[in-house]
Amino acid sequence: MDRHRPEDRKPPTVVRLPADTDADELAGLRDTLGQWSGRPRSLALDRLVDPTVTEERGRALLEPFGEELVELAAWGYRAHWIGLGRVATGDGTGTRPVVVVADRPDPAWGGLPGASTWVERLCAITGRQPSGPPAVDWQAVEAELGTALPPDYKEIVDVFGPGSFDNYVDLLTPNTKGSDLMRVIEAPAARFAPHPAFPAPHGLLRWGSSEYDLDLAWQTGAADPSDWPVLVRSDAAEGWRRYDYGAGEFLARLLTDVGLGFEPSYSVDEHFFESWDH
Structure with a gap:
C-alpha cells in the first residue's frame, strides 16, 4: 500500500x-x-x-x-x-x-518518474544535485569492516556525503567525525538487544541515527548486502521493527510516507539535506 x-x-x-x-x-x-x-x-x-x-x-x-x-x-x-x-x-x-x-500526502512525492531509483528519488525530494566523483575508498572501507556494504547505501554516500536529512535523520558515513560508520561497531552490544551486534552472525550494523531517538541498522547475514533488511527502533524501551527495504527506500519513505509507521519529518513542506562536508 x-x-x-x-x-x-x-x-x-x-x-x-x-x-x-x-x-x-x-x-x-x-x-x-x-x-x-x-x-x-x-x-x-x-x-x-x-x-x-x-x-x-x-x-x-x-x-x-x-x-x-x-x-x-x-x-x-x-x-x-x-x-x-x-x-x-x-x-x-x-x-x-x-x-x-x-x-x-507529501508534496515532495508527486511527479517522480516511476522508474526512478530510490537514490534519485531522494535527490528529487531534497533538491540535492550529485557532486563530483565519489570521495570514499569503498574497497578499503569494506576491507576494514570485513564485509561488503549495500550498493544503494554507497550510492547515497557518494551523492550526499556526510550530513542530515531534514535535520531529522543523520547519515553515518565512513571516517566522518561524530557520525563514523567505522566506529559504530564499537557500540555496546546491549544497544542492539535482543539482536547481536555486527560482526556477529546476523548482527546489526547501524547506518543512521536521529535526535528523535531513532536507530537505523541493517540486519547483516545475507550473502548479498542488497538483501539486508532495515531494522529500526524509535525508543530504547521498544523492540526493533523490520522493513524489507534498502536504505534509500527507507529514507525516502521515512521523510514522506504517511503510512510507514513513523511520523514523517517535521519539514513536510520542503525537504532538504544539510551537508556536513564543508
Missing part, C-alpha cells in the same frame, strides 16, 4: 460535534491549530467551496461532505490535514461544528 496514491489512503475521519458546543472550546481548538500550523486555508465559506482546492491543498477534507457543508478551514500538520468548520443540521434549520482529519 502506498498512501501517496489517493485510492490507497484511509478515508477521512469526521467528528460531528453537538450544536451547542461551547464557542470558547472551538476558539481554543482554532488557537491550538494555529500554534501548530499557522493561519488556516479556507476551503469553504457560506456554503461555497473554493474551486481551486487541490489534493496538495487539502481536498481530501471535502470528500465526506456534500451540500451540508457551510464552512471549513484547513490546517496542514505533519502527516495530516485537520479541518474545522460547520455543517447544516439534519432538519436544515441550524448548523453544528465538525472536525475532520485526513491523510496528508
Whole structure:
C-alpha cells in the first residue's frame, strides 16, 4: 500500500460535534491549530467551496461532505490535514461544528518518474544535485569492516556525503567525525538487544541515527548486502521493527510516507539535506 496514491489512503475521519458546543472550546481548538500550523486555508465559506482546492491543498477534507457543508478551514500538520468548520443540521434549520482529519500526502512525492531509483528519488525530494566523483575508498572501507556494504547505501554516500536529512535523520558515513560508520561497531552490544551486534552472525550494523531517538541498522547475514533488511527502533524501551527495504527506500519513505509507521519529518513542506562536508 502506498498512501501517496489517493485510492490507497484511509478515508477521512469526521467528528460531528453537538450544536451547542461551547464557542470558547472551538476558539481554543482554532488557537491550538494555529500554534501548530499557522493561519488556516479556507476551503469553504457560506456554503461555497473554493474551486481551486487541490489534493496538495487539502481536498481530501471535502470528500465526506456534500451540500451540508457551510464552512471549513484547513490546517496542514505533519502527516495530516485537520479541518474545522460547520455543517447544516439534519432538519436544515441550524448548523453544528465538525472536525475532520485526513491523510496528508507529501508534496515532495508527486511527479517522480516511476522508474526512478530510490537514490534519485531522494535527490528529487531534497533538491540535492550529485557532486563530483565519489570521495570514499569503498574497497578499503569494506576491507576494514570485513564485509561488503549495500550498493544503494554507497550510492547515497557518494551523492550526499556526510550530513542530515531534514535535520531529522543523520547519515553515518565512513571516517566522518561524530557520525563514523567505522566506529559504530564499537557500540555496546546491549544497544542492539535482543539482536547481536555486527560482526556477529546476523548482527546489526547501524547506518543512521536521529535526535528523535531513532536507530537505523541493517540486519547483516545475507550473502548479498542488497538483501539486508532495515531494522529500526524509535525508543530504547521498544523492540526493533523490520522493513524489507534498502536504505534509500527507507529514507525516502521515512521523510514522506504517511503510512510507514513513523511520523514523517517535521519539514513536510520542503525537504532538504544539510551537508556536513564543508
